[in-house]
Amino acid sequence: MIAPAVLILLAVILAVPAPVLLRRSTWLERSPRIGIAAWQALSASLVLTVLLAGLALAVPEIPWTTNLAEFFRACAMALRERYATPGGAIISATGAIAALAVLARVGYSLTRGLVGAARNRSRQLQALAIIARPHRDYDAVVVDHSSAAAYCLPGRRRQVVLTSAALTALDESQLAAVLAHEQAHLHGHHHLILAAADALQHAFPGVPAFREARIALSSLVEMLADDAAARRSDRLTVATALVRLAEHGLTPVAALGAGGDSAVTRVRRLVRPARPLGTGKTIAAVLATGALLALPLFLAIAPASAAGTMPPCQADTSTSTAMHT
Amino acid sequence: MVRQLGELEQAVMDRMWSWDHPVAVREVLEDLQRGRNLAYTTVMTVMDTLHRKGILTRHKEGRAFIYRPALTREQHTAAFMGEVLAGGSDRTLTLLHFFEQMPAAEVARLRDALDGRVQDETGTGQ
Numbered sequence: 001m002i003a004p005a006v007l008i009l010l011a012v013i014l015a016v017p018a019p020v021l022l023r024r025s026t027w028l029e030r031s032p033r034i035g036i037a038a039w040q041a042l043s044a045s046l047v048l049t050v051l052l053a054g055l056a057l058a059v060p061e062i063p064w065t066t067n068l069a070e071f072f073r074a075c076a077m078a079l080r081e082r083y084a085t086p087g088g089a090i091i092s093a094t095g096a097i098a099a100l101a102v103l104a105r106v107g108y109s110l111t112r113g114l115v116g117a118a119r120n121r122s123r124q125l126q127a128l129a130i131i132a133r134p135h136r137d138y139d140a141v142v143v144d145h146s147s148a149a150a151y152c153l154p155g156r157r158r159q160v161v162l163t164s165a166a167l168t169a170l171d172e173s174q175l176a177a178v179l180a181h182e183q184a185h186l187h188g189h190h191h192l193i194l195a196a197a198d199a200l201q202h203a204f205p206g207v208p209a210f211r212e213a214r215i216a217l218s219s220l221v222e223m224l225a226d227d228a229a230a231r232r233s234d235r236l237t238v239a240t241a242l243v244r245l246a247e248h249g250l251t252p253v254a255a256l257g258a259g260g261d262s263a264v265t266r267v268r269r270l271v272r273p274a275r276p277l278g279t280g281k282t283i284a285a286v287l288a289t290g291a292l293l294a295l296p297l298f299l300a301i302a303p304a305s306a307a308g309t310m311p312p313c314q315a316d317t318s319t320s321t322a323m324h325t
Numbered sequence: 326m327v328r329q330l331g332e333l334e335q336a337v338m339d340r341m342w343s344w345d346h347p348v349a350v351r352e353v354l355e356d357l358q359r360g361r362n363l364a365y366t367t368v369m370t371v372m373d374t375l376h377r378k379g380i381l382t383r384h385k386e387g388r389a390f391i392y393r394p395a396l397t398r399e400q401h402t403a404a405f406m407g408e409v410l411a412g413g414s415d416r417t418l419t420l421l422h423f424f425e426q427m428p429a430a431e432v433a434r435l436r437d438a439l440d441g442r443v444q445d446e447t448g449t450g451q
Contacts, residue, residue: 145402
């Protein structure tokens with residue numbers, strides 16, 4: 001019973017304190033790509049940990065041996081023993097159901113999110129077909145509107161949308177920077193990164209790790225696109241374009257400032273010279289991200305392989321006695 | 326085909342919005358036919374669709390329907406963009422905003438962040 005307990009403990013650590021640590025680390029915005037990978041790894045690792053904890057409950061620890069016949073015999077014995085005790089069957093069933101429920105919930109949320117988004121996009125494209133004009137020089141459509149805005153509709157019929165006020169607000173180089181930013185979103189399929197994060201947040205509301213991941217990822221994909229735009233023009237042009245759009249995009253409703261902090265962070269980040277992570281730190285970050293993903297697998301397998309060093313039957317009895325107490 | 330219908334919808338609405346009076350399908354068809362060859366039923370279907378979408382309103386006059394835009398072009402565009410900018414529940418999934426709409430105080434902070442750099446530059450230059 002060690003593996004499930006350890007995995008559940010790990011799940012709690014990943015769900016609550018880990019996102020706080022990750023949010024505080026300053027290197028995330030220096031290299032948004034690694035930052036995105038880190039948050040995704042945290043989310044994936046948490047889901048994996050919960051799944052494995054369920055599986056570890058469902059399946060008794062099987063002594064790990066390279067002798068196949070021996071292995072199967074041990075499996076059969078362990079299972080028979082597990083189901084011979086009423087408590088054991090209940091624990092197994094709970095674990096299996098929990099793992100299945102988590103999988104089903106994630107799958108459902110993701111499907112629902114993607115289908116809903118596709119429907120919404122298609123509705124918007126239809127509306128745009130009536131009111132928008134293709135831009136004369138760029139691969140974008142223009143809508144007559146007094147509020148400056150630029151956004152993109154991802155998907156098969158990807159489309160960058162600009163308002164006429166945005167065209168007035170931006171000079172040519174700033175417009176090019178904005179378009180490069182939007183193209184970076186489209187080419188990088190950033191909407192899928194956010195869709196996955198959204199799905200997890202909706203599937204398990206109240207889990208700090210998923211909530212924090214969603215917030216962090218939405219600003220990290222913007223930074224990633226900012227960096228792409230800065231490579232095409234320069235950082236100060238991108239920052240200026242951001243501010244110009246904000247100045248001309250004022251809405252009378254003051255309640256919509258959700259993105260404010262993230263926007264200020266982006267501008268501050270752009271006006272400072274780029275400080276990409278050094279090779280050493282990049283390697284360390286990549287290794288840490290990999291370790292984050294590998295940890296639950298290791299913890300799920302380690303007790304079983306440790307059990308493999310003991311005689312099979314003895315390992316089984318120890319499991320079942322642990323259960324009775 | 327979908328794309329062609331989209332273009333046709335745009336062509337119809339362009340005319341409906343530029344004309345200041347309610348019209349029958351026949352009138353739109355005759356104007357559209359100056360540019361291309363179209364069947365009456367095609368234009369009728371498009372206008373029926375626009376009516377179903379709530380973009381056109383219509384009433385019966387004799388045997389034919391008379392159509393007019395539900396909103397002016399400006400109103401229609403403002404309604405659409407207002408919805409986009411205010412954001413539906415799943416805005417983040419649909420669009421990636423270059424910039425969130427933000428209150429004036431936030432914009433002032435942004436400008437300060439940008440000016441900070443400019444001042445730094447002049448400061449070090451002296």
